[in-house]
Amino acid sequence: MSPAEMALVLLAGTGAGGINTLVGSGTLITFPTLLALGVPPVTANVSNNIGLVSGSVSGAIGYRRELAGQRARVLRLLSASLVGGLVGAVLLLVLPDDAFSAIVPVLIMVGVVLVVLQPRLQRWVAGRRTAAAGDRPAGDPWWAWPAALGTGVYGGYFGAAQGVILMGVLGIAVDEPLQRLNAVKNVLAAGVNGVAGLLFVVVADVDWVVVLLIAVGSTLGGVLASAYGRKLPAIVLRCLIVVVGLTAVTVLLLT
Template sequence: MSPFEVVAILLAGVAAGTINTVVGSGTLITFPTLLAFGVPPVTANVSNTIGLVPGSVSGVIGYRRELAGQRSRITRLASASLLGAIVGAVLLLVLPDGAFIAIVPALILLGCVLVALQPRISAAVARRHDASGGMPHRGVWWVWPAVAGTGVYGGYFGAAQGVLLMAILGIGIDEDLQRLNAVKNILAAIVNAVAGLIFAFVADVDWRIVLLIGVGSVIGGQLGATVGRRLPSGVLRVVIVLVGLVALSVFLLT
């Protein structure tokens, strides 16, 4: 690995850690970077997943203030992410290349649309729950299976996992978007950690790449928490949509 490749992968890790903490889709920076340097796709995918785990944890720490009072919600949704990540990681190991990635563009686009329409959809969902005292604290019934489905997706590939999670949480849970972003960081960290643990034992991992992305993503996680917390909910929603569209474009062109 040349000095240029080392610096490029490290910087890609910083960028990915920053974007993952604010929104998600950091994989769409690191994954194409690794492919450009000739890393085999599966090796790039699994090494990237493991490398982003420290960055996810860094983002969680950076958003710890917004996690106050959300323990029961996080515990419930964490189980969905855990199960989904296991299924997704196993699918990556047993399915032919590209079998699941074929639907990634549609999922990214769907996530962007859902985030953009989130205020209207959330209001409609809340009205349906007015008779029973409002929307449940843990969210409407479909949030858990939707988070589990996102865990499957994240365990397999992970690009724009954060966009999808923010769409699901923002529509299904009556809560401030910054607090939901903190929850998103925990759920994404669980998916990356579980999938990464499985890959570490059974997949072809390049540990030099893991180290570089890991160091970069930790720095990026702190940068992302600093930037993301200062964004108003409306601005954060616009950023989510824009990052999702950029991720879609990068994925289609890669």
């Protein structure tokens, strides 16, 4: 890899780390970049996944104040994400390369629709839960765990826009402001990438130069995005999620 190509991968990693911290879909920057540079698809996917782990962790640390009071929720949903991420990583290694290609755009669109409808759906779900529990406040719905599990499977397999899907699910399941949900999303995504990355290190073909470049770039991107993204109003963050999600669908359908 030439110095110019290395610089390009580093820059792509920085952009991916920032977008992952704010929304999720950074893979749609780094993965096509690696393919354009001639990295084999599976090697590119695996190396990209490992490289983005540090960016996810830096983003989660940057949002630590928004995690206050959510320890039980994070631990519960993280268990689902870890299991799902491991299952998704195994599927990547054993299934044909195009096994999920048809469903990925559909999943992303589902996430975008959930984000758009989130305020209305959240009010409806909250009303149903309150009615069922009388005057006692209810916790997160039962389906939040399997939804996090399913998103983890998708994230371990490919990962593009898993943040969009997670934000859609969390926005309906959890009665919290978007920035606090984004903090939870960053932890869950870090868990998925981390557990999948551990498996890939052991059994997959990894390009360690690509991993190092993306890791450095994504860490920087995660730090910068968490410093400034935490100040975004909910409507701006929601619009950003929708734009990135629609862009992700367009890119995937055209490739």
